[in-house]
Amino acid sequence: MVLGPLLRPDRYFERHAPGLSLARAGAVALLVALAVTASIGVLGYALAEQAAETTVTVDNENRPPDWVCDDRSDDPESPRYDGCDEPATREVAASSLVWNAVSGQLPVAFGGSLAGWLVGAVGMHGLTALAGGEGSFGDSLAVAGWAQAATLPQLVVVTGVFLTFAGGFDPTASEAALRSQVATFRSDLRSPVVVLGATVTTVWQGYVYYHGMRHARNVTRDAALLIALVSGAAVLVTQLS
Numbered sequence: 001m002v003l004g005p006l007l008r009p010d011r012y013f014e015r016h017a018p019g020l021s022l023a024r025a026g027a028v029a030l031l032v033a034l035a036v037t038a039s040i041g042v043l044g045y046a047l048a049e050q051a052a053e054t055t056v057t058v059d060n061e062n063r064p065p066d067w068v069c070d071d072r073s074d075d076p077e078s079p080r081y082d083g084c085d086e087p088a089t090r091e092v093a094a095s096s097l098v099w100n101a102v103s104g105q106l107p108v109a110f111g112g113s114l115a116g117w118l119v120g121a122v123g124m125h126g127l128t129a130l131a132g133g134e135g136s137f138g139d140s141l142a143v144a145g146w147a148q149a150a151t152l153p154q155l156v157v158v159t160g161v162f163l164t165f166a167g168g169f170d171p172t173a174s175e176a177a178l179r180s181q182v183a184t185f186r187s188d189l190r191s192p193v194v195v196l197g198a199t200v201t202t203v204w205q206g207y208v209y210y211h212g213m214r215h216a217r218n219v220t221r222d223a224a225l226l227i228a229l230v231s232g233a234a235v236l237v238t239q240l241s
Helices: 009-016 022-050 094-103 106-130 137-168 175-188 192-216 221-240
Strands: 055-059 089-093
Touching (some): 009 192, 022 094, 022 106, 022 137, 089 094, 106 137, 106 221, 192 221
């Protein structure tokens, strides 16, 4: 079964560990990273669409600094003063600024998701080693790769919250209104639905890690359960803080 490591991890890891397919688990982690990146891209697009009719004033990058243009007594025709006749500011579409800001974070999101895979594998490998675990780091990477897929419920919920915020966002509002919108958004990130999504993700990941540690790293049930509980609690607190 393709989803065996997620739906029936006990049976899957018992049958296939040690020697788990790192290529398959890596493909899963890669797909999760792409999903995270795509969700942020969708958010950026939605926010840019809301700001499509808005312009903002920014510094004109084609004009030299004021201290250069204020000192033109030596030779006003000098190439040094090129651009001083340009206006100090210019109007740009707010949508382009929003999209540029969000798109700049896409590589960070992609790399961060893959880094989370590696950190999860290193953490599991190290903790199980303290519990007398055996087996290769490749198997730890494979288990962590499958566990990454368990983050998708939380990703779906958070993306929904972001899109709801973007749909009602008014970039032309007053400063006080903008602060109110941001405060509402932060409150929504702590709503019962988000907490439920984080809880489902944590429990599901712990379920995968528990059976993965038992079979891929050959640790006792008690050790695997303790590691899964402590790690899951730390992750949940971090997500909801």
